[in-house]
Amino acid sequence: MSDETQESLITDEMRAAIGKESEPTTLEIDKTSVRMFARAVGYSDPVYYDEAAAQAAGYRSLPAPPGYLGTPVFDPNRRGVRQQAMMEPSRPLKRVLNGGTDIEYLADICAGDVLTSTSGISSIEERQGRLGEMLITTTKTTYRNESGKVVAIMTGTGIRY
Template sequence: MTQQKESLITDEMRGVIGKESDSVTYEVDNTGCRQFARAVGYTDPIFFDEAAAKARGYRAIVAPPGFLGHPVMIPGKSAPRGPESLGFQTSLKRVLNGGTDYEYFANVCSGDVLTGTMKISEIAEREGRLGQMLVVSTETTYKDRAGKTVCIMRGGFIRY
């Protein structure tokens, strides 16, 4: 058995590394903050109650860590999201999330409208329990209306 496995990484894939996506608009609203906070089991009222959030010095209901609003998607109009929109293509159909890293530079609160742009920072290959896998690292930068970076999300997903 000397035959080498063919690499999953193609020149086309290498070509999309570093390319920036179209920006996606994210709306942070009261219901979104509450729904996210409820799903995680939070009881701190700053995620649910505007008066409580303001009493603690926030401008509005606070977005819990990991919540940067929901993307605005208008059928037929919004730009497609995700690595495929950058031209990343693979025949591997299955997807798993590899990791998540949120770094905050400011508070995110209800009423914020953020724009996120994504780029692929690395594509690696690994042999795992599930067979041959592609590990794709991404970096998404979220900016507020004034253009200030409020959060950088570094993520990775696995195709297998």
């Protein structure tokens, strides 16, 4: 538990951001990005590399391996969702850790798909842990395909300490 005499790490700005949906992000899945991801993980299943193998297995094209939800279309002039989650707490915290990832899949995602994601902070908590004073932010991101169907929901936990 945090010391009651201390001011909360969570600012009004942070509190106001909880539950607000971000602007949409466009993410592309293409064959090269699927192969890069699959290679980085170390898959040997040919469905992630060879289109004929993917189609023979019943996919439209190379499927996105678990954990791959497309590559955001890079724009050096856009302020990303990540920055939104990085609002300054009332006392500076220097370090950032990824606390966890949970992804639910509702439909296949394949090369050629263009997804749109929106993201929002679902909760911000402060805790005293083995790392000292910690700020734990839970973010939920919803991914939709071109027909508007939700294909995946990611819940991420970020830890600042």
